[in-house]
Amino acid sequence: MFISYFIESKMSDNTGCRGKQKTKHAASLVDAGAREDCQQILQSAGNVKKMVVESGRLSLAPDFNSRCFGQSVQGWLGYIRRNDCQFFVFNPLSGKKINLPSIETIPSVKRVIRNSQSGLVESIISDLGGCKPLAPKRCYTGLISDVVLSSSPVDDDCIAVVSYGLYDKLAFCRRTRRDDDRPNCWIPLHSPFILYRQIVYHSGKKLFYTIGGEMVQELEAWDLHNDPIKRFHIEDQSQVLRNIRDFLGHLKDGDLEDLDHSVELVPRIHLVYDHQSQELFIVKHNVLVTNNVFTIYGVPHIKDPDVITHKTLSFDVFKVNFINDHLVKVQYLEESIGNRAFFVGKQRSFVLSTTEFPELRPGSIYFADDKYEWKYNLAGHDMGIYDCKENCIINKLENLLYKDYQTSSVTSDSATTVTFTSAKLKTRNLFQVDVNTQQKIENITTVSKKTLSLIYNPFTTITYEAAAASWKKALILNFRVPYRSGKLELQYLHEYSGISTSIELAANPIVNFSGVVGTNVLSLGTDVSFDTKLGTFTKCSAGLSYTNDDGIVTSCNLNDKGPSISYYSTLKHMQKTDVGLEVARSFSNNETTITAGTKIKLDERTTVKARWNNFGKATALLQHEWHPNSLFTLWGEIDTKATRPKCGWTVSLFGIP
Secondary structure, eight states, rough: OHHHHHHHHHHTGGGGGHHHHHTTTEEEEEOOSHHHHHHHHHHHHHSSOOOOOOOOGGGGOOOOTTTEEEEEEEEEEEETTTTTTOEEEETTTTTTTEOOOOOGGGGGGEEEEEOOOTOOEEEEOOOOOOOOOOOHHHHHHHHHHHHHSSSSSTTTTEEEEETTTTTTTTEEEEETTTTTTTTTEEOOOEOOOOOOOEEEETTTEEEEEEEOOOSSOOEEEOOOOOSSOOEHHHHHTTTTTGGOOOOOGTOOOHHHOOOOEEEEEEEEEEEEEETTTTEEEEEEEEEEEEEHHHHTTTTTESSOHHHHHHEEEEEEEEEEEEEEEEEEEEEOOOOOOOSEEEEOOOSOOOOETTSSSSOOTTEEEOOOOTTBBBBTTOOOOOOOOEEEETTESSHHHHHHHHHTOOEEEEEETTTTSSSEEEEEEOOOOSSSHHHEEEEETEEEEEEEEEESSOOEEEEEEEEEEEEOOOOOEEEEEOOOOSSSOEEEEEEEESEEEEEEEEEESSOOOOEEEEEEEEEEEEEEEEEEETTTTTEEEEEEEEEEEEEEOOOEEEEEEEOOOOOEEEEEEOOOHHHHHHEEEEEEETTOOEEEEEEEEEEOSSSEEEEEEEETTTSSSSEEEEEEEEEETTTEEEEEEEEETSOOEEEEEEEEBBTOO
C-alpha cells in the first residue's frame, strides 16, 4: 500500500498544478442514470449532505478509526469512517477530501437510522446482519470491501467502482459537476456472478476488469464510460482460468501428500495490471492454511501460539493475451516474468519495471501478509520476496529470527540397537518438533520419523541390505502411517555400474529408473520417470562425461530444459588455475547461454574467481580464509543491461554464513 502510494504520488508531481486548478471546480462522484431510484432513496434517508471537495482543515483528515483500502491513484486513497460509515477519498499530500455517495445508496443497505438531532448514523440494517440493526462500528468493514478509481477524482471522466455487501457485488458512480442537481448514489452492476474481490482499471482499453465467481474464476470487463453500460463476459481459449485453483504449477504432488486433515492449500487469485506496458496478469498465490484460528464475537484467537496459521509456498504467474473483447488466451509464465517486479497484496497489486527501478530484484514477487490484522496483533509473519526463476522465497525475516533455534534435544541409545532422538525447534517455519527412532537388526534397518507442526508428517523407512566383495544391493520400502502413500525402491551397486528403480505404491504410480555405467575415464548415466496416470514421461535426462589423464573433464547433458555442454580443466603450466566453460540451450525460450569462468588460488588461503556470460553479465569475487572454516568474501557484478553495478561482502564464521 505505502510503496504503491509514494511511487504514484511521485509520478504525479508533474500534474499537481493542473490537479489543483481542477479541484476548485470539482464536486463529487455521481452516476448520471437511475435518477428516480436515487431520489426515492435520498428522500427516505432525510437530508443527506451534498458531496463537495473540502480542504484546508486538519479535521478533514482520516482519524485513527478510519479504515483505508484500495490502491492510491495519483495520491488519492479510499477511506471509510468507523463511527458514522462516511465513505470518502483523501489526498494526504494536498489535504483535500472528496465525499463519495452516501451509504444509504449502497444496494445492500436496507435502512440507515440516524439521530434526529445530530443526523449521525446510529445503526444500519443490511445483508450483513439480516433484519437486525448493527452499529456502524460493527459493520463498517463489510459495507464496502474495495474501491477502484479510473483516474484522479478531480478529473471530469473519473469513475469509481466498489465491491460491497456480504457477497462482494459491484456498484459504480460517475463524477458530476457542482451545479448538477441530480442525486448522488451507487448504481449496482448486474451480473450472474458474486464475490468480486479483484478489480483493476485498464487505462489503455478504458475498461474495468474483474474476477468473480465462487468455485470457478470468471473474468469480466465493464465499459462504464458510455451509456448504455457494456458488460463483457470473457472466455479463456486455453481453459486455464476455469481450472486455475487446481493448477499445481511449481507445486508437485509430493508437496501436498503430507498434509494433515487440519491443513489445506488455499489458492488466492490476484489480478495485476502493468500500467507501463498496459498488460494484464493473473497471479496465483499458493498458501498453506491451518485451522489454528477461531473467532469469538468477531475477535480472532490463536489456539496454539507455537504453530503458525498460514505460510506461502509458491506463486504462479499468468499473462492475459487479448484476442478480442470476448476472448483471451491465458499464458503460463513458467520460468521467467522478465524484467518486472510484482507487488502482491490483499486487495491490490501492481508491477514495476526493474529497468526503471534497478534497486528491485528482477523476476521476483514482493508479497505481504494479507491476513495481518494490526488491531489484534494477528499474523504479520508471512511476507518476503519470491524468486520466480529459482522457485523459492528469499530474504525472509523469519530465517533470521527463528530458524534453527533449538530449545530442547534428547538422544538415547539402548542395548537392543534402538536409537531415539527428539528435537524441538523454536521456529516459525513449517516444522516445530522432530521425533526420530532407528532400529537395526542384522541386515534390516527401520527408521521412523514424525514431524509435528503446521504439517503432521509420520514417515517410516525399512531397508534390507545384502553385500558381497564387488557388489551391494538394497531393498528400501518407504511409507507413511496411517498409510497414505508409499514407495518401493531397489538399488544395485557394482564397481562399474549402479542402478536404482522405484515405484509408488498407488493406483496410478510414478515409475522411476536411474542408472550409471562407466569408469573414472568415461561414464554414462540416465534418469527417467514415467507417470502411468498421464501416460507421459515427467522426467527424462541423460549425461555423458569424459576425463583424460591431464584432468580435463568434458561432459554433455540433456534434460527437460535443453542440452548443455561443459568443460573443466586445470592448466598444466599454472597448477593453481582452473578454467571452465558451459554452453546451455533452453527449449522454452530458444536461447543459448554461454558461461565462462576461472579460479585462481593466490595462496593457501586466498582465492580469486570470475565468470562471464554472453548476456553481458560479469561477476568476480575475492575470498580469504582468515581462520579455519571462516571466510571473508568481497564480490562485485557488472550487468550491461543494468544502470549501475553491484558489490558487497560477506563473512562466514566457522562455516556458518
